[in-house]
Amino acid sequence: MKTKFALVTGASEGIGFEFCKVLAAKGYNILLVARTLDKLQTSAKFLEQSYNIETQIISCDLASPNAAQKLFDEVNDRKISVDVLINNAGLLFNGFFKDIDLASQEKLLQCNVLALTSITHLFVNEMVRQGSGRILNVASTAAWMAIPNQNIYAASKAYVLSFSHALADEMKAAKTGVSVTVVCPSYTDTKMLANPNQGNVLKIPRSMVLSPEYVAKKGIDACLAGKSNCIPGFSNRVGMALIQLLPKAWVTTFFGRWYRHAQC
Numbered sequence: 001m002k003t004k005f006a007l008v009t010g011a012s013e014g015i016g017f018e019f020c021k022v023l024a025a026k027g028y029n030i031l032l033v034a035r036t037l038d039k040l041q042t043s044a045k046f047l048e049q050s051y052n053i054e055t056q057i058i059s060c061d062l063a064s065p066n067a068a069q070k071l072f073d074e075v076n077d078r079k080i081s082v083d084v085l086i087n088n089a090g091l092l093f094n095g096f097f098k099d100i101d102l103a104s105q106e107k108l109l110q111c112n113v114l115a116l117t118s119i120t121h122l123f124v125n126e127m128v129r130q131g132s133g134r135i136l137n138v139a140s141t142a143a144w145m146a147i148p149n150q151n152i153y154a155a156s157k158a159y160v161l162s163f164s165h166a167l168a169d170e171m172k173a174a175k176t177g178v179s180v181t182v183v184c185p186s187y188t189d190t191k192m193l194a195n196p197n198q199g200n201v202l203k204i205p206r207s208m209v210l211s212p213e214y215v216a217k218k219g220i221d222a223c224l225a226g227k228s229n230c231i232p233g234f235s236n237r238v239g240m241a242l243i244q245l246l247p248k249a250w251v252t253t254f255f256g257r258w259y260r261h262a263q264c
């Protein structure tokens with residue numbers, strides 16, 4: 001039987017690397033995508049040695065224009081057929097919208113929204129042609145509400161959530177054999193949370209922080225089961241359900257106060 005290939009973006013560390021480990025343990029070969037070549041090489045070597053699988057690496061900055069097409073062309077040149085696609089790479093900036101430089105915010109949108117959409121479009125057509133495939137998009141609990149001070153990050157993840165739910169339904173209704181899952185982690189213990197330009201300005205209680213291993217396992221389980229939605233952690237699922245019941249203006253005011261307070 002042909003060994004399946006999974007393509008994971010943002011694969012060299014954090015939640016992405018944990019996705020790779022979970023899939024490698026299930027026998028998938030892994031194509032790792034991120035920017036930094038030596039981190040990719042180290043992570044790929046670890047996977048090959050620990051799980052006896054084949055890996056490939058592609059260095060690619062998904063915040064740059066046309067990255068998705070270049071990535072797709074490179075995968076085709078290597079004659080790799082992607083069975084599982086994980087759109088995990090994402091950028092986050094905390095702070096006032098007006099104060100974060102525009103170029104950084106445009107990169108965030110390029111990576112979190114445009115690259116994710118283009119990569120999905122390119123690979124979903126291949127998957128539909130072959131009559132099977134799994135796509136896992138990484139959003140966030142931030143997708144379920146407007147978040148002042150994480151303004152366009154939350155908006156970008158709301159896009160990922162809405163886009164993934166709609167695409168999941170389109171794929172199912174057309175009986176394509178392709179499933180689309182969106183996973184919405186809350187605070188997770190990775191470099192993103194530790195980086196002073198990203199999550200570290202927030203004072204998050206440790207009890208609220210998930211492990212990347214747990215998030216990855218829940219996400220892959222949901223993806224391989226063909227579920228459309230996954231919110232890791234019972235309290236997060238309850239929290240998101242409650243938030244949907246409250247007036248949006250209240251929720252926005254609450255999170256504005258919490259994020260401004262948490263950044264002091």
Ligand SMILES: NC(=O)c1ccc[n+]([C@@H]2O[C@H](COP(=O)([O-])OP(=O)(O)OC[C@H]3O[C@@H](n4cnc5c(N)ncnc54)[C@H](OP(=O)(O)O)[C@@H]3O)[C@@H](O)[C@H]2O)c1
Pocket residue numbers: 009010011012013014015016033034035036037039060061062063064088089090091092111138139140141184185186187188189190191192193199
């Ligand atoms: N950590 C959290 O609290 C949390 C919560 C909810 C959702 N999420 C989401 O989960 C996903 C993974 O986050 P994480 O916390 O695991 O991040 P992370 O620890 O910062 O890891 C990021 C990974 O993405 C790669 N990457 C970064 N920028 C890239 C770019 N422009 N092009 C290609 N690859 C890039 C990094 O490698 P290079 O730097 O070498 O490129 C690295 O492999 C993101 O979509 C994030 O929004 C995270």
